Every structure is written in C-alpha cells, then in structure tokens.
Amino acid sequence: MKRYEALAEDIAQSIRTGVMKLGDRLPSVRQAGASRAVSASTVFQAYYLLEARGLIRARERSGYYVIAGARSALPEIDNASLPTPESTEVDVSELVFDILASAQNRDVVPFGSAFPSPLLFPFARLAKSMAASIQKMDPWSTVDDLTPGNPTLRRQIALRYLADGMHVHTDDIVITNGALEALSLCLHTVARPGDSVIIESPTFYGALQALEGLGLKAIQVATHPREGIDLAQLALALERHKPRACWLMTNFQNPLGGLMSDEKKQALVALLAEHAVPLIEDDVYGELYFGGRRPLPAKAFDKAGLVMHCSSFSKCLAPGYRVGWAAPGKFAGAVARLKLSRTLSASAPAQGAIADYLAKGGYDRHLRQLRHALSVQQTAMLQAVARYFPRGTKATRPAGGYFVWVELPGQVDVLQIQRSALSLGISVAPGPMFSAERKFLNCLRLNYGHPWDELHEAAMATLGRIIAANGAMVE
Amino acid sequence: MKRYEALAEDIAQSIRTGVMKLGDRLPSVRQAGASRAVSASTVFQAYYLLEARGLIRARERSGYYVIAGARSALPEIDNASLPTPESTEVDVSELVFDILASAQNRDVVPFGSAFPSPLLFPFARLAKSMAASIQKMDPWSTVDDLTPGNPTLRRQIALRYLADGMHVHTDDIVITNGALEALSLCLHTVARPGDSVIIESPTFYGALQALEGLGLKAIQVATHPREGIDLAQLALALERHKPRACWLMTNFQNPLGGLMSDEKKQALVALLAEHAVPLIEDDVYGELYFGGRRPLPAKAFDKAGLVMHCSSFSKCLAPGYRVGWAAPGKFAGAVARLKLSRTLSASAPAQGAIADYLAKGGYDRHLRQLRHALSVQQTAMLQAVARYFPRGTKATRPAGGYFVWVELPGQVDVLQIQRSALSLGISVAPGPMFSAERKFLNCLRLNYGHPWDELHEAAMATLGRIIAANGAMVE
Numbered sequence: 015m016k017r018y019e020a021l022a023e024d025i026a027q028s029i030r031t032g033v034m035k036l037g038d039r040l041p042s043v044r045q046a047g048a049s050r051a052v053s054a055s056t057v058f059q060a061y062y063l064l065e066a067r068g069l070i071r072a073r074e075r076s077g078y079y080v081i082a083g084a085r086s087a088l089p090e091i092d093n094a095s096l097p098t099p100e101s102t103e104v105d106v107s108e109l110v111f112d113i114l115a116s117a118q119n120r121d122v123v124p125f126g127s128a129f130p131s132p133l134l135f136p137f138a139r140l141a142k143s144m145a146a147s148i149q150k151m152d153p154w155s156t157v158d159d160l161t162p163g164n165p166t167l168r169r170q171i172a173l174r175y176l177a178d179g180m181h182v183h184t185d186d187i188v189i190t191n192g193a194l195e196a197l198s199l200c201l202h203t204v205a206r207p208g209d210s211v212i213i214e215s216p217t218f219y220g221a222l223q224a225l226e227g228l229g230l231k232a233i234q235v236a237t238h239p240r241e242g243i244d245l246a247q248l249a250l251a252l253e254r255h256k257p258r259a260c261w262l263m264t265n266f267q268n269p270l271g272g273l274m275s276d277e278k279k280q281a282l283v284a285l286l287a288e289h290a291v292p293l294i295e296d297d298v299y300g301e302l303y304f305g306g307r308r309p310l311p312a313k314a315f316d317k318a319g320l321v322m323h324c325s326s327f328s329k330c331l332a333p334g335y336r337v338g339w340a341a342p343g344k345f346a347g348a349v350a351r352l353k354l355s356r357t358l359s360a361s362a363p364a365q366g367a368i369a370d371y372l373a374k375g376g377y378d379r380h381l382r383q384l385r386h387a388l389s390v391q392q393t394a395m396l397q398a399v400a401r402y403f404p405r406g407t408k409a410t411r412p413a414g415g416y417f418v419w420v421e422l423p424g425q426v427d428v429l430q431i432q433r434s435a436l437s438l439g440i441s442v443a444p445g446p447m448f449s450a451e452r453k454f455l456n457c458l459r460l461n462y463g464h465p466w467d468e469l470h471e472a473a474m475a476t477l478g479r480i481i482a483a484n485g486a487m488v489e
Numbered sequence: 490m491k492r493y494e495a496l497a498e499d500i501a502q503s504i505r506t507g508v509m510k511l512g513d514r515l516p517s518v519r520q521a522g523a524s525r526a527v528s529a530s531t532v533f534q535a536y537y538l539l540e541a542r543g544l545i546r547a548r549e550r551s552g553y554y555v556i557a558g559a560r561s562a563l564p565e566i567d568n569a570s571l572p573t574p575e576s577t578e579v580d581v582s583e584l585v586f587d588i589l590a591s592a593q594n595r596d597v598v599p600f601g602s603a604f605p606s607p608l609l610f611p612f613a614r615l616a617k618s619m620a621a622s623i624q625k626m627d628p629w630s631t632v633d634d635l636t637p638g639n640p641t642l643r644r645q646i647a648l649r650y651l652a653d654g655m656h657v658h659t660d661d662i663v664i665t666n667g668a669l670e671a672l673s674l675c676l677h678t679v680a681r682p683g684d685s686v687i688i689e690s691p692t693f694y695g696a697l698q699a700l701e702g703l704g705l706k707a708i709q710v711a712t713h714p715r716e717g718i719d720l721a722q723l724a725l726a727l728e729r730h731k732p733r734a735c736w737l738m739t740n741f742q743n744p745l746g747g748l749m750s751d752e753k754k755q756a757l758v759a760l761l762a763e764h765a766v767p768l769i770e771d772d773v774y775g776e777l778y779f780g781g782r783r784p785l786p787a788k789a790f791d792k793a794g795l796v797m798h799c800s801s802f803s804k805c806l807a808p809g810y811r812v813g814w815a816a817p818g819k820f821a822g823a824v825a826r827l828k829l830s831r832t833l834s835a836s837a838p839a840q841g842a843i844a845d846y847l848a849k850g851g852y853d854r855h856l857r858q859l860r861h862a863l864s865v866q867q868t869a870m871l872q873a874v875a876r877y878f879p880r881g882t883k884a885t886r887p888a889g890g891y892f893v894w895v896e897l898p899g900q901v902d903v904l905q906i907q908r909s910a911l912s913l914g915i916s917v918a919p920g921p922m923f924s925a926e927r928k929f930l931n932c933l934r935l936n937y938g939h940p941w942d943e944l945h946e947a948a949m950a951t952l953g954r955i956i957a958a959n960g961a962m963v964e
Contacts, residue, residue, distance in 0.1 A: 111826050120629060132628035141623040144838060148616040153607035154595060156809025191666050191811075191832040198831050207682045207704060223830040229682060334631025334837035336666075351586050355698040356673055357666040361836035362809035363619055 017052060018059035029069050029080055040070060040078040065305035066273055068411035071389050072306060081393050082411055088400035091408045091421050094244055097215035097234035101255055102450040104226040110219045110447050117441035123473040126441030130416050130463025132333055134387055136380050140332055140371055147366035160359040162350045163189025167369035171339055180314050186346040188353055189339050189360045193298045193326035196340035198224050200294045200322040203348045205230055205258040212251055212260040214243050216448035218268040221261050232450040233257055239410045239419060242267060242274035245281055252289045259292050265309045266299035269448050269459035270419050271412025279312040287318045295323045301330045301381055303414040304389040319344030327368055330381060335364040388416050388463060395462035398471060402478030416463035422456045426485050434480045440473045492527060493534035504544055504555055515545060515553040540780035541748055543886035546864050547781060556868050557886055563875035566883045566896050569719050572690035572709035576730055577925040579701040585694045585922050592916035598948040601916030605891050605938025607808055609862055611855050615807055615846055622841035635834040637825045638664025642844035646814055655789050661821040663828055664814050664835045668773045668801035671815035673699050675769045675797040678823045680705055680733040687726055687735040689718050691923035693743040696736050707925040708732055714885045714894060717742060717749035720756055727764045734767050739787045741774035744923050744934040745894045746887025754787040762793045769797045776805045776856055778889040779864040794819030802843055805856060810839040863891050870937035873946060877953030891938035897931045901960050909955045915948045
C-alpha cells in the first residue's frame with residue numbers, strides 16, 4: 015500500500031466508525047501534512063482518492079468535508095453483480111418506455127427521472143448565445159456544415175479534450191443529436207444483427223434498447239458499484255463470445271455510479287485492443303465529478319483508435335438542444351457517413367449557440383456550480399435513504415453524476431414498489447430496467463439531480479413506508 | 490374523355506406542335522370559356538391538368554403561360570423504367586457518399602446538389618422567431634416536450650393538414666430530425682433485417698441507403714417519369730414478394746419529378762391496404778408545386794392507418810434546422826418509441842423557432858415566392874438542356890420540386906461524365922446513384938434550385954461539350 019493509500023484508508027476508517035461525522039471539515043492539506051509528517055502532495059492524493067470513493071468532498075475555497083455517514087447508518091454496496099455468462103436476447107424496451115412515460119409528468123416527484131432539474135442550467139445565457147449566433151449564421155453553412163458538423167463547435171470540443179491532455183483532432187469529431195445518437199451510430203458502425211456485444215450489469219437501459227433495436231445479443235459482465243466492470247470476467251467473455259464491441263461507462267456509470275481508476279481504464283483499453291474489440295465509451299457524466307479534476311475517459315489511453323468516445327452537452331450544459339458528439343477513433347469516417355445517411359446533421363442553430371457559449375467562456379464556472387449543487391443534493395438523498403428506508407438497505411455513494419443505486423433488504427418486488435409509488439405521485443427507476451433479463455428486482459435507481467426540498471424529503475418518507483409495506487425486511 | 494381533359498389535350502397539342510410557344514400567355518379563364526363555349530370551371534380544370542403535366546404555369550396576378558417548348562426541341566421522357574423483377578441486395582452507399590462529398594463545395598456549380606440555394610429561404614425572419622421563442626423557452630419544456638415533440642409545432646402541422654382537408658391528430662405527429670430520420674424510423678418500425686421493401690426505380694438514394702443500413706432487400710418497381718409508380722407492376726410485386734413496406738414519393742418524385750394523380754394515389758392506398766402493406770410516403774417536395782394547389786399526399790386517402798406520411802421544413806422553410814415529422818397512422822406510438830430510444834427528441838430551440846414562425850404567418854407568402862423562383866429556374870434549366878445538350882437528349886418537366894431528370898442519347902457512361910464535369914468545377918448527380926443495381930448509366934439528375942446566372946449558363950454549355958466528348962450521340 016502506498017503512503018497516500020494508507021492515509022486514505024486511515025481517514026476512511028475514522029468515517030466508517032463514526033469518529034469523523036457527516037459534515038465534519040477535514041484538516042487543510044497543509045495541516046494534515048504537518049500533523050502526519052507527509053508531503054502536501056501525499057495528503058492531496060489521499061483526499062483525491064477519498065473523494066473518488068465518495069467519502070469526502072471539496073467545497074470551493076473552504077476545504078474538504080465528510081459527506082458519508084458511519085457505515086452502520088447506511089452500508090455501501092460493495093459486491094459486484096453476478097450476471098449469467100450466456101449471451102442474452104434483449105427484450106426490455108416496453109418496460110423501459112412504460113416507466114419513462116409514467117415519470118414524464120411535472121407533478122410527479124422525479125426520483126425515477128433520467129434528467130437533472132432543468133433549473134440547474136444556464137438557459138438565459140444560452141439564449142443570448144443563440145440570439146447572437148443566429149444573427150450571424152451564414153445561410154450557406156446549412157449546406158457546408160452538414161455532418162461532421164459546425165467546425166467552430168468541433169474545435170471547441172477538441173480544445174476541451176486538449177485541456178485534459180488528450181489529442182483528439184477536430185476532424186475526428188462527429189456532431190450528433192445528443193450522445194444517444196452518437197452511441198447508436200457507433201454501435202451500428204461496428205456490429206451487425208446477430209452479433210454479440212458486451213455490456214455492464216446493471217447497465218444503462220439505452221444500451222439495452224440499442225442492442226434490441228439492432229437485433230444484437232447482450233453479454234452482461236459483472237460490474238462493481240464503485241470500481242466498474244470486472245476485468246477478469248471481461249477477459250473470459252472476450253475469449254468465449256468473440257463480441258463485436260464492448261459498450262460501457264467508465265465515469266459515474268449509470269445506474270451504479272462507479273468510477274474506474276486510470277490504471278483500470280488503461281488495462282481495459284489494452285485488453286480490448288488485444289482482442290481488437292472496439293470500445294463504445296459512454297461518457298455523458300464525466301464532467302459531473304465531485305472530486306478535484308475531471309476523470310479521464312478510457313479514450314485517453316487509446317493507441318489503436320479503437321475507442322469510440324461519446325458524450326454530449328445535454329447533461330451538463332444545454333438540455334433539449336440535442337447536441338452531442340462521437341470521437342470514434344479510426345471509425346470516424348464510417349460514423350460520419352452513417353450519420354449523414356440517417357439524420358444528415360445536427361440542428362445548426364443549436365450547434366451555433368453552444369459554440370458561441372463555449373467560445374465566450376463561463377462553461378467551467380457553470381460546471382463548478384452544477385457539481386456543487388449535485389453533490390449537496392446527493393448528501394441529502396443519502397441521508398434520506400438512511401433515515402426512511404428499512405434497516406439493511408444499502409446504497410452506492412458515487413463521486414459524481416446524479417444517481418444512487420439502492421439495494422433493498424429481503425424479498426421485494428421493486429416493480430410493485432414502483433407502481434405503488436407512482437400512484438402516490440413519486441417516480442423511481444426499478445432495477446429490472448437496467449438488465450437484459452430484468453434482474454435486480456430488489457434494486458432502485460434514485461435521481462438526486464433536483465434541488466432538495468420538503469417535497470423530496472416527504473416523498474422519501476413515503477417511499478420508505480411503501481418499501482416496508484411491500485415486504486422489505488424491517489428490524 | 491371528360492370535357493376538361495379534351496380541352497387540355499387540345500391545348501397540349503398546340504404546344505407540342507409549336508403553335509403555342511414557350512413563354513406565350515394563355516387566354517384568361519373567362520376568355521377561354523367564352524371562346525370554347527365551356528364553363529369557367531372546365532377551363533380551370535383543364536389548366537390545372539396542364540400545370541400538373543408541366544406544360545403551363547400560373548404567374549401570380551398575370552395568368553397562365555406556356556413553359557414547355559415544342560416537343561421537337563427537347564423531348565419529354567415518356568416511358569417507365571424497366572427494373573428487374575427480382576429482389577436486390579443494396580450496395581450503393583459508397584458511390585452516393587463519394588458523389589455527395591465531391592459536390593459539397595461552395596465553388597462547384599451545384600447541379601448535382603441535393604439542396605436548393607439557401608439564399609431562397611427566410612433566414613432573417615427565422616432568426617427573429619428564434620430570438621423570440623428562445624427568450625420565452627420554459628426550461629421544463631426540455632423535459633416535458635421530448636418526443637413526440639413541441640406541442641405548439643405539432644398543432645401548427647396538424648392545422649396545415651387540416652387546410653388541405655386532412656384530419657391528422659396532433660397526437661399522431663412525431664417531430665423528427667428532418668424527414669430523413671422520419672423515413673428511417675418508419676422503415677425500422679415495420680421492417681426487420683432480411684425483409685423485402687418495395688421502392689421506385691429510379692429512387693431517392695436515401696431510401697437505398699436506409700435499406701442497405703437495415704439489411705433489407707429492395708424490390709424495384711417500374712416508375713413513370715410523369716405519373717409515378719406503375720400500379721399493375723406494383724400489384725404483381727406485392728403478390729410475388731410479400732414485402733413488409735412500400736417506400737415511395739407521390740409528389741415530385743426524386744429524381745424523376747413525377748406527380749401521381751389523386752385517383753392514382755387513391756388506387757395505390759387501396760391496393761396496399763388490400764395486402765396490409767404499410768406505405769412510407771416521402772412527401773418532402775409536396776409544398777413546392779407550380780400548379781394551383783398543393784397536391785394531396787396519398788395519406789389523404791388512408792382509411793386503414795397504414796400510410797406513414799413523412800415530411801419536413803428543410804426543403805421549403807428552414808434548411809439546417811433539422812425539423813421534420815412523421816404522421817405514421819396506426820404506427821405513431823411505435824415510431825415515437827423508436828425515436829425516443831434512438832435520438833430522444835429533436836432540438837428544442839429549432840422546434841420553438843419554427844412554431845413561432847408558423848404561428849406568426851408569412852409561411853404561405855414565402856412558399857409562393859419560393860415556388861415562383863423554382864419554376865422560373867426550371868424553365869432556364871430546360872432551355873439550357875435544349876440549347877447545349879446533344880440532339881436526342883430527353884428530359885422530364887416536373888410540375889414542382891427542383892430536379893430534372895435527363896436521359897442522354899446513345900451509349901454513355903454518366904459516371905465518367907460526372908468525373909470530367911467535377912474536374913471542371915461542375916457537379917451532377919449520375920443515374921446509378923438512384924438504383925440498387927447502379928443502372929441508369931445514361932441518366933443525370935440536374936438541380937435547378939439555384940438562381941440562374943451566367944455561371945450556370947456557361948456551366949451548362951461546358952456540360953454539353955463534356956457529354957458530347959463522352960460519346961453521347963450528336964447529329
């Protein structure tokens with residue numbers, strides 16, 4: 015164990031045992047270095063690790079705070095899933111659509127929603143950028159700037175890659191109608207009906223729907239709620255199934271919230287390259303980190319051009335604008351052609367507005383505010399889970415994004431809980447939405463992307479009662 | 490033959506034989522009625538038929554003019570295609586992409602372009618609508634107005650259907666990223682890999698690419714350049730191949746420009762309903778008619794909910810905004826779900842801007858100007874074909890849209906002509922782009938969607954020389 019790891023474990027122990035409590039401020043990096051006789055850089059690394067583990071969190075200009083309670087109050091989920099090693103036909107779309115449609119109502123408490131509150135986004139500033147850019151829009155750009163898309167926007171995206179130390183060429187970026195289209199295009203580019211594709215378990219239902227739509231088989235690989243996909247299991251699946259692609263989320267995986275370490279990402283990319291299997295990397299939550307810096311995507315370690323990195327502005331800047339992109343490595347040309355033949359291009363005004371916004375600056379300031387809001391809301395959500403859900407409930411404690419994954423004790427049917435909750439005006443996302451075989455019948459994904467208020471608090475209390483009434487064990 | 494048909498044939502004869510010449514003004518409806526001793530309504534019906542046949546055209550407030558020359562100068566293509574009756578695997582994408590990419594250069598004379606000149610569209614007024622609507626955009630609408638899309642826009646579209654006497658419910662309209670996505674979603678909704686789909690011959694290459702992308706087989710049915718798909722051949726193909734869908738254009742078919750009569754559309758819908766085969770109706774040019782009224786889509790005759798009507802604002806109002814729609818009859822729910830899972834929704838700002846524009850009025854005035862510009866440009870294009878292309882060249886004379894289809898005499902290779910022309914800065918769309926088997930090697934599609942100028946005139950002269958040099962027979 016390295017020195018910073020030992021220090022981190024020491025602090026984690028204090029938190030688990032309740033020595034340090036939720037909300038406590040940690041010593042400053044300088045103080046901690048002095049008192050423990052280690053360098054400031056060691057302390058910083060330890061704090062960063064604890065942040066990535068979701069135990070502490072930085073608040074701007076005021077230091078680090080404990081954001082996790084003692085383990086006894088709300089145990090963290092610490093075991094990976096155990097999916098079947100067989101490939102599976104996917105048939106989950108109807109369930110997903112029914113549940114999404116039921117949650118699409120402003121009067122419903124949106125714990126089942128896929129989106130953060132729209133009130134967290136700078137719509138007024140975006141409107142200014144839209145008004146400014148639409149005035150200047152060259153009519154010819156509607157012909158010239160078809161896919162791969164607005165060149166100014168693609169350059170801005172390339173610059174953000176560069177700021178993270180990644181060299182992605184402007185020409186290798188394809189603007190899409192949100193990340194969802196980017197992912198679907200990448201999948202369609204590398205896989206044909208009947209092929210097998212590796213996914214996480216549990217996984218984003220959009221991946222399941224995309225596989226289902228293309229007639230692909232799912233190979234679900236065990237995924238740890240904190241550390242992501244199990245590489246040993248992945249290696250076995252690669253040998254056994256000869257898949258055409260691997261689709262996963264390395265940063266704040268949906269629904270678990272796991273964050274793969276840089277080392278693991280590097281090993282993942284190397285493993286897939288050995289088998290010449292493309293990685294479709296869904297990185298839509300990468301900017302929503304609570305730690306000290308943006309976690310790199312696996313794309314950062316790609317040498318073979320096999321990583322197809324997909325992201326968007328929908329979750330971090332401009333919901334509804336439907337502007338995302340793919341950086342599909344050596345598949346860039348093929349993805350662009352597929353995009354051209356399927357939807358021609360993304361909406362020109364939306365691309366222009368976002369390009370203008372990014373060029374004017376202010377995106378990073380907005381992101382800091384957004385991350386802060388989400389991290390505060392996560393704390394409130396986890397506290398409410400601890401307060402209202404039956405004893406024995408476990409939860410993840412992601413270091414970013416806006417979802418927690420909750421595992422209920424005993425024999426429960428979350429689909430029944432979902433229906434009961436909805437009848438009382440509360441939506442939740444039941445576990446089976448995230449599984450090709452509709453497993454995870456004792457799990458829920460809860461959205462904390464909305465400013466916390468009494469309504470949310472009361473809804474969590476109600477939800478706790480519904481869960482208890484539906485058989486989850488209460489001591 | 491009805492009275493108005495006899496009158497129309499009489500006038501057509503005068504035009505073909507050169508008694509009435511290009512540019513001549515026809516007698517007013519009142520004059521003609523008096524001199525021929527028929528009712529004004531009979532004259533009006535005759536003139537409308539001649540307009541639909543592309544022989545005469547109305548100019549606002551100044552009467553009807555002959556727009557076709559005597560047949561000897563530039564014969565009209567009058568025979569339907571003869572495609573193979575077998576189903577065909579499609580493999581045309583590479584050719585299409587190469588040719589589109591080569592034409593995607595502002596310095597190239599755009600006879601091969603798929604788009605009209607962007608200068609024909611009201612971008613300044615759209616920008617005002619965008620600025621107005623984006624100011625008022627409710628952040629929550631980015632969550633509430635996912636697919637099927639902005640309710641105000643859908644209502645505006647439903648109102649336009651209603652103005653044409655069609656009852657399409659707002660809830661049955663799905664907003665898409667342009668018509669291309671609408672068509673692709675409809676196709677994906679009703680057909681699975683390996684299925685057969687009926688298309689026209691020649692056909693829009695986008696249909697070929699969509700079939701290719703989904704691994705579908707094409708059944709090409711003979712299509713008349715003026716009157717559209719051959720219903721007798723279609724009936725045979727339906728019996729023989731049991732297709733899962735029929736994809737075609739009833740109004741100003743791309744590339745031929747054919748316009749099916751109302752009677753024929755009605756018969757088409759009835760025939761397909763007999764076989765319970767859905768019709769995917771691509772109607773993107775329907776608003777670009779040169780006649781007296783918008784030709785109805787086949788959708789107008791749909792009783793079984795089997796017609797999936799697709800259109801957009803890209804060719805008639807707002808290029809680059811990428812706002813189209815499907816009105817997919819009984820498949821509306823399934824199309825909406827596929828849309829949700831593939832691209833979630835169309836861009837909210839673009840939808841809002843177009844909804845605002847439509848509500849404020851002025852769309853029909855813009856459309857009248859656009860149609861007038863296109864009809865004038867068609868005349869210039871056809872005159873240039875007659876002037877510069879070899880004797881024996883035939884062309885279509887569509888009553889709307891912005892393409893003519895040209896058939897060259899003798900043994901020629903239009904792919905070679907396309908390359909020679911491009912090396913001299915002129916793009917054309919060669920016939921094989923529009924065929925699953927890359928047929929029509931003696932045909933070209935020419936775009937007249939750009940204001941005519943000396944550059945265009947000179948380019949047509951050059952093109953005529955290239956064609957002659959490449960072996961098209963010259964007397």
